[in-house]
Amino acid sequence: MVTVCCVLWGDKFSEDYVRNLKAGVERNTTVRHKFVCLSDRHIDGVDTKFLKPGLTGWWNKLQLFDGDIYGRMVYLDLDTLIVGNIDWLLNYTGGFMGIEDLGHVNEHQPHLKDKLQSGVMAWDSESMDWVYKEFFFKRVIVTKEFRGDGEYLNETITNRTLLQQVFPDELKSYKYEVYPDNIEDVSIICFHGRPSIIQSMSESITTPVRTYEPQEWVKDYWHQ
Numbered sequence: 001m002v003t004v005c006c007v008l009w010g011d012k013f014s015e016d017y018v019r020n021l022k023a024g025v026e027r028n029t030t031v032r033h034k035f036v037c038l039s040d041r042h043i044d045g046v047d048t049k050f051l052k053p054g055l056t057g058w059w060n061k062l063q064l065f066d067g068d069i070y071g072r073m074v075y076l077d078l079d080t081l082i083v084g085n086i087d088w089l090l091n092y093t094g095g096f097m098g099i100e101d102l103g104h105v106n107e108h109q110p111h112l113k114d115k116l117q118s119g120v121m122a123w124d125s126e127s128m129d130w131v132y133k134e135f136f137f138k139r140v141i142v143t144k145e146f147r148g149d150g151e152y153l154n155e156t157i158t159n160r161t162l163l164q165q166v167f168p169d170e171l172k173s174y175k176y177e178v179y180p181d182n183i184e185d186v187s188i189i190c191f192h193g194r195p196s197i198i199q200s201m202s203e204s205i206t207t208p209v210r211t212y213e214p215q216e217w218v219k220d221y222w223h224q
Helices: 015-027 058-067 130-137 139-145 149-156 174-178 197-202 216-220
Strands: 002-008 033-039 048-052 072-076 079-083 097-100 116-124 170-174 188-190
Touching: 002 079, 015 033, 015 079, 015 130, 058 072, 058 149, 079 149, 079 197, 116 149, 116 188, 130 139, 130 149, 170 174, 174 188, 197 216
Parallel strands: 002 033, 002 072, 033 048, 170 188
Antiparallel strands: 072 116, 079 188, 097 116
């Protein structure tokens, strides 16, 4: 059985992000699975696995590879909105798969093409536990030399599949590809940076890319 995971620490995201993501997965798959959140606290209504102490920030995500959860795994960032059937993702049985850096579709960031990003991942835990072991052994150096887990995984996992190159229509960036409402044929929308999911429903947000006005349709998918 596949395990769908997310990670919550600190106060950037509320527990509602976890529960809404769990509900979104359950509404949009027929595949038997369990949903687990790695966290620094217990989350009501969610199977919670406590994070090991000693790591901070996004480096906690590396604990996904510690081998404590067996079998097929799918990881989703908390700022992920499920808007369509994701059986294709939970049924994926190939080698490690992550997403191509979402910024690569921005004409001003072509250097991000083919770069791995860790917002959505799928892998077999038994074949990837070396990632955590290698990281933990040299964690002091790694956390100083790399700006985050995504940059480190991009350099470390060289044998990988990039999701958008295999499933080109299933996953889109909200700010680069979906806004305002281009959700036809899409099943996963990634809210990376600003606007966040909550901001997209309630605030006018101006970024160097454009101004994003609130979109009511997001509320149809972000709930328990």
